[in-house]
Amino acid sequence: MRQAAPNLVEASSAGSHPAGKINPVVASAMQEVGCDLSKHHSKSLAELPAGKYDYVVTMGCGDECPFIPADRHIDWNIPDPKDLPLDEVRPIRDLIKAQVEELVGTIRKDHA
Numbered sequence: 001m002r003q004a005a006p007n008l009v010e011a012s013s014a015g016s017h018p019a020g021k022i023n024p025v026v027a028s029a030m031q032e033v034g035c036d037l038s039k040h041h042s043k044s045l046a047e048l049p050a051g052k053y054d055y056v057v058t059m060g061c062g063d064e065c066p067f068i069p070a071d072r073h074i075d076w077n078i079p080d081p082k083d084l085p086l087d088e089v090r091p092i093r094d095l096i097k098a099q100v101e102e103l104v105g106t107i108r109k110d111h112a
Helices: 024-031 086-110
Strands: 053-059 070-076
Touching (some): 024 086, 053 086
């Protein structure tokens, strides 16, 4: 999201069960498309800034996701790349990119 719409949104990322480090296979897949995750770390939801968000996107947890206050909640049914080889992570990366691009279009329309 930061690459797709740097002047449109302020994006945060966190998980309900963070590993404490970025998955190296995911980092490799992202590096292939010019996204350097070497200075990032996995974060807990508790590390997100408090408050209400415009959009909260969850990835495949549906009703089991912890509640985060937001104007819009969106759940993307995205497979977890944990323990997957690079050739299986790439399609997940590309799916997320497509979903992000669609969301950017929606945000632009909502704020036009």
